[in-house]
Amino acid sequence: EAGVTQFPSHSVIEKGQTVTLRCDPISGHDNLYWYRRVMGKEIKFLLHFVKESKQDESGMPNNRFLAERTGGTYSTLKVQPAELEDSGVYFCASSQPRGNTGELFFGEGSRLTVL
Amino acid sequence: GEDVEQSLFLSVREGDSSVINCTYTDSSSTYLYWYKQEPGAGLQLLTYIFSNMDMKQDQRLTVLLNKKDKHLSLRIADTQTGDSAIYFCAERLGGYQKVTFGTGTKLQVIP
Numbered sequence: 001e002a003g004v005t006q007f008p009s010h011s012v013i014e015k016g017q018t019v020t021l022r023c024d025p026i027s028g029h030d031n032l033y034w035y036r037r038v039m040g041k042e043i044k045f046l047l048h049f050v051k052e053s054k055q056d057e058s059g060m061p062n063n064r065f066l067a068e069r070t071g072g073t074y075s076t077l078k079v080q081p082a083e084l085e086d087s088g089v090y091f092c093a094s095s096q097p098r099g100n101t102g103e104l105f106f107g108e109g110s111r112l113t114v115l
Numbered sequence: 116g117e118d119v120e121q122s123l124f125l126s127v128r129e130g131d132s133s134v135i136n137c138t139y140t141d142s143s144s145t146y147l148y149w150y151k152q153e154p155g156a157g158l159q160l161l162t163y164i165f166s167n168m169d170m171k172q173d174q175r176l177t178v179l180l181n182k183k184d185k186h187l188s189l190r191i192a193d194t195q196t197g198d199s200a201i202y203f204c205a206e207r208l209g210g211y212q213k214v215t216f217g218t219g220t221k222l223q224v225i226p
Binding site for chain 2: 048103
């Protein structure tokens with residue numbers, strides 16, 4: 001069974017440009033999460049989808065960030081326009097519906113460098 | 116509010132025990148987790164403990180939970196070089212799937 005896959009693994013862009021990160025969760029996982037880790041800091045929650053609906057987007061930094069999950073399958077996270085402080089590793093995770101231990105299955109992350 | 120804190124770095128000699136500590140602030144946590152991240156990889160669940168437990172043992176791993184002090188620890192017995200990784204403490208709030216992570220503790224095992 002395929003795990004959570006993320007693309008691209010590394011993206012280098014200039015300030016003001018746009019980047020779109022993609023996440024394919026494990027098949028059948030309704031819950032999909034985006035997290036971000038800035039170097040040396042905690043893994044910070046960004047948002048949570050249940051199927052195609054945004055359950056919690058309280059961690060989204062500002063309106064330059066847009067997450068979508070059309071059809072409840074893969075998700076995209078767009079940053080437009082990118083700023084220097086957006087640099088970091090963006091992790092996607094998925095989990096099964098409620099009633100279990102809530103284990104998150106993570107992708108390898110997309111490293112974003114904004115110059 | 117949710118806040119999970121860990122020390123950033125721990126160095127131990129191969130064969131010794133490692134103890135990684137974590138404090139959290141939300142008393143309504145239902146599950147507490149330890150995730151491991153090896154270089155270039157995503158996080159993987161190492162072990163978890165339910166909030167009504169004090170201790171959980173799984174082979175070389177022992178998790179201790181002190182709910183009164185909101186303190187969680189992970190003990191790795193007979194630490195091996197393959198245990199070198201970043202270990203993240205995380206909590207899951209009651210009745211909700213959101214998981215809050217700490218800063219991660221980088222464990223370095225010296226041969």
